[in-house]
Amino acid sequence: MSPAVDLLIPQMASGDATSNHTRLIRELLEERGIGVRIVVERKNRSDSDSIPIEKWKGDAKVSILQHSIGSEVAQSVIRKKAPVVLNYHNITPANYFQAWQPELAKSVQRGRQQLSQLAPITRRGIADSKFNARELRGLGVDDVVVAPVLWQLGSGPQPANQSDDAVDEEGGTVLFVGRLAPNKCQHDLIAALAVLLRFRPQSRLVLVGDASPPQYLQSLKSLARRLDVIDRVVFAGKVSDKKLLQWYQLSDVLACASEHEGFGVPLVEAMANGLPVVAFDAAAVGETLGDSGIVLSDKRPATMAMALQRVLGDQYLRTSLRRRGIESAQRFDISVTREQMWVALKDLLEAGG
Numbered sequence: 001m002s003p004a005v006d007l008l009i010p011q012m013a014s015g016d017a018t019s020n021h022t023r024l025i026r027e028l029l030e031e032r033g034i035g036v037r038i039v040v041e042r043k044n045r046s047d048s049d050s051i052p053i054e055k056w057k058g059d060a061k062v063s064i065l066q067h068s069i070g071s072e073v074a075q076s077v078i079r080k081k082a083p084v085v086l087n088y089h090n091i092t093p094a095n096y097f098q099a100w101q102p103e104l105a106k107s108v109q110r111g112r113q114q115l116s117q118l119a120p121i122t123r124r125g126i127a128d129s130k131f132n133a134r135e136l137r138g139l140g141v142d143d144v145v146v147a148p149v150l151w152q153l154g155s156g157p158q159p160a161n162q163s164d165d166a167v168d169e170e171g172g173t174v175l176f177v178g179r180l181a182p183n184k185c186q187h188d189l190i191a192a193l194a195v196l197l198r199f200r201p202q203s204r205l206v207l208v209g210d211a212s213p214p215q216y217l218q219s220l221k222s223l224a225r226r227l228d229v230i231d232r233v234v235f236a237g238k239v240s241d242k243k244l245l246q247w248y249q250l251s252d253v254l255a256c257a258s259e260h261e262g263f264g265v266p267l268v269e270a271m272a273n274g275l276p277v278v279a280f281d282a283a284a285v286g287e288t289l290g291d292s293g294i295v296l297s298d299k300r301p302a303t304m305a306m307a308l309q310r311v312l313g314d315q316y317l318r319t320s321l322r323r324r325g326i327e328s329a330q331r332f333d334i335s336v337t338r339e340q341m342w343v344a345l346k347d348l349l350e351a352g353g
Helices: 017-031 072-080 102-121 130-138 186-196 214-226 241-250 265-272 285-289 301-313 315-332 334-350
Strands: 005-011 036-042 062-067 084-088 122-127 144-146 171-177 202-208 233-237 253-256 277-280 294-296
Touching: 005 017, 005 072, 017 036, 017 062, 017 334, 036 072, 062 072, 062 102, 062 334, 072 102, 084 102, 084 130, 102 122, 122 130, 122 334, 130 144, 144 334, 171 186, 171 241, 171 265, 171 301, 186 202, 186 214, 186 301, 202 241, 214 233, 241 265, 253 265, 253 301, 265 277, 265 285, 265 315, 277 285, 277 301, 285 294, 294 301, 301 315, 315 334
Parallel strands: 005 036, 005 062, 062 084, 084 122, 122 144, 171 202, 171 253, 202 233, 253 277, 277 294
Antiparallel strands: none
16 A cells, blocks of 8 residues: 655755655654655665665655755656655755766756756645745746745754853854855855954864865865964864754854855754854845844955954844844744644645645
8 A cells, every 4th residue: 555645855864954854754744644655766774664766656645855956766756757746955056066076066967957857747846945935936836835944953952052151352163064065165264264363363163064075175174274274173074963062052153154055954053052143145044044143245254254253252242143043943943844844735635646
């Protein structure tokens, strides 16, 4: 007997926002007595109950495709002309990766080509931001619902540093969380740190996340050496949920210079943990932050450094940003986003597909 819902995703990976989102959709539906099956292109040890795409028949009442990169999962949907709910997380433009990792550039380019092919067979688009929804509508998907990423970090984030002790006048920890990738522009943060150190010589930049592509990580280290700030940059790599929470709690401000974010889970994590945010206004960043962070239209090193200096040096501003961030993050609390996702799917399930 076929399940009511198939969740299609290239791979279920640990510590990946889209994979976690998929797990939470499964929990949401199973709690309501709805049968769910996960269909993948590549299996790993953590998803032993999934089935490979080669065995997928497209016979569930509702098939939900998680789409953020080119994949054989998406290609199978296109080949079968199987009507799907397209859960769209945006696709980074290929030009960011062409010089660094041509194979990755081909994969994301394929994902955008597949997006155009998926549009005519999409029953409903579910976009995790208004920014992503506009792209789907531009491709001709008329029925689009905005429902943010289902997000839950460990046992749930706790607001940090509520006492708001003053930051050391010569220091401060600037945090970035996410893949080390050309579109996320950590090179701009390193350049901003070099300026910030003129005012706060004991400050540091902590970069949490895997390198993708690896060559970009080497370029970041080379840049840090050239700017003579290598000893003030912490390349933390991929960390556990527990360690990630510690970094949010130990840091003084989150900085983001990314030029392409379809949503921005770390922005929400930072806000939920009471960490002020300074971010470049690109793609869905401003939408995600609302009025709870400092959103910059210019991310030149001096501009970013001055914004960070302002946050680090102004206790009243930090307190205000902390309060507004915690309040704003409630928009993305799992209790809220689960209901939004259920509303996005309920009528399709009740109609029987």
